[in-house]
Amino acid sequence: MLKHLKGIRFQFMRMELYIIYFSLLVISLIMFFTYSVLQPQWLTLQSIFLGLGLVVLIMTPVSLYVSFRKTKDLKERLQTFSVFLSTLSQGKYSARLLHYEKEDELDTIGSELNDLAKKLQDQVKSLQKLADEKSEYAQQAHLAATIEERQRLARDLHDAVSQQLFALSMMSQATVKLIDQKPEQAKGQVKEIADMALQAQNEMRALLLHLRPVHLTGEGLQAGLLSLIEELKKKCTLNFETDFDASVQVSQSKEEHLFRMIQEALSNILRHANAHKVVMKMKDHQDSIYIHISDDGEGFHSEEQLKNKTSYGLKTMKERCEEIGGTFRLKSKEGEGTYIDIRIPK
Structure with missing residues (x-):
């Protein structure tokens, strides 16, 4: 409750009350000065206090209601900006803000945020293009x-x-x-x-x-992952739960990056997690590919591991994800397993 009272909407309401009460203070000083110096017959102490009291009783609820109604639109627009920025942080760079056509400062900010989202989207495409070119060079280097x-x-x-x-x-x-x-x-x-x-x-x-080859040799990401999982089932006692969308389609360079990231994640689970079950999901969202990997193993302090200079595997996964414009999120806690979420723009 106290947190909501600190919002910008209630700050405007308090400002309206400050203005009213300051105005009443000035009016009361003028009226008392007139009463004590000029002493008009029509002005009495009873009329002064009655007038000030009526103004306070009437103007306080009126100003609160009017400011509350007027700031509703401002609050909604600011919430829209917050949701939009959160959407961008999740890698959904195709999102856009609707214009209110009021031509005020907030509308200008909205236009600039849309420009920022477009630039981010263009940069992601450039990164993906570079990744495709890098994949071609990597194939040549692979032979050498x-x-x-x-x-x-x-x-x-x-x-x-x-x-x-x-x-x-x-x-x-x-x-x-x-x-x-x-x-x-x-x-x-x-x-x-x-x-x-x-x-x-x-x-x-x-x-x-x-x-196992770095390249998927033309079999596709899903087929390669299923083949890898079947191979691991024969060599270990892990139980795998998979949920793959058949409609997932990505470029060859993205397939290789995703395959290597998932391979590294499974390798870490086999070596360190001491887990019994692994859950793996790959979903096709509107403008991105979402991958989730989790285990019920021992877990660890994720922030310390990411900062640890010897944690090459986790850092490599994060770098590979960012190289193709994606977002990499790792959550783990001792005794509660590990969760990895990867989102790659199409």
């Missing part, structure tokens, strides 16, 4: 980087899986010799061999997950 990527994978295989397989081979040979002589010790080594084999298998799965 194939040899380097193969060398890196060869090093990773040698450093991780190859060494573990070599250790497995050596330990299994030693275990064979101990089976008859020291069966209990051989049994313990067999358990170690099983653990090492499982670790090697997890390392190989991680490498295969990173081997």
